[in-house]
Amino acid sequence: MLHSVSDSANRQPWRATQKVMIVNxxxxxxxxxxxxxxxxxxxxxxxxxxxxxxxxxxxxRPNLVILCLGxxxxxxxxxxxxxxxxxxxxxxxxxxxxxxxxxxxxxxxPDDDGPEDELPLVHHxxxxx
Numbered sequence: 714m715l716h717s718v719s720d721s722a723n724r725q726p727w728r729a730t731q732k733v734m735i736v737n738x739x740x741x742x743x744x745x746x747x748x749x750x751x752x753x754x755x756x757x758x759x760x761x762x763x764x765x766x767x768x769x770x771x772x773x774r775p776n777l778v779i780l781c782l783g784x785x786x787x788x789x790x791x792x793x794x795x796x797x798x799x800x801x802x803x804x805x806x807x808x809x810x811x812x813x814x815x816x817x818x819x820x821x822x823p824d825d826d827g828p829e830d831e832l833p834l835v836h837h838x839x840x841x842x
Contacts, residue, residue, distance in 0.1 A: 730754065730755070730756050731755050731756070731776040731777070732755070732756045732758060732773065732774070732775040732776050732777075733746075733750050733755045733756070733757050733758070733775055733776065733777045733778075733779065734758045734759075734760060734769070734770055734773060734775035734777070734778050734779070735757065735758070735759050735760070735778075735779045736759075736760045736763055736766040736770075736778060736779065736780045736781065736789075736792075737760070737761065737762075737763040737766070737780065737781040737782075737783075737789060738759070738779070738781045739781070739812055742781065742812065743759060746779065758773060758775065763780075763786075763788050763789050763792055764788060764792075766778075766780070766789075766792045767792045767795045767796060767802075770796060770802060770805065771799070771801060771802055774805075775805065776805070776806075777805070777806050777807075777808065778796070778805055778806070778807045778808070779807075779808045779809075779810070780792070780793060780807055780808070780809045780810075781809075781810055781811065781812065782809050782810070782811050783811065783813065784811055784813045793807060793809065
């Protein structure tokens with residue numbers, strides 16, 4: 714679920730290490746970000762499950778969160794809202810991106826009960842503590 718890809722033996726002792734947490738990224742994006750951030754001597758932590766992102770961010774206190782949001786997945790937006798509403802995590806900068814494009818097909822099946830342009834019902838809220 715959560716693992717660090719940094720090598721602390723190669724760090725310069727006088728340089729403060731910044732922690733970056735990447736949430737819900739694709740393998741290609743993780744590899745790209747890892748190479749860029751590792752070169753800058755950042756500790757990179759991956760969280761592959763967006764449902765556990767809030768608790769992991771609150772526990773690890775990263776200096777930056779990079780969050781991949783699916784356009785049809787409200788859980789990522791819910792985690793982002795929780796981070797910004799919580800006094801302990803609201804000051805952590807969050808960079809969001811998506812790897813979906815407008816008009817691109819998603820893995821989600823259209824709902825037969827209503828129009829295709831209707832937004833899906835939101836999942837139950839995740840607990841903040």
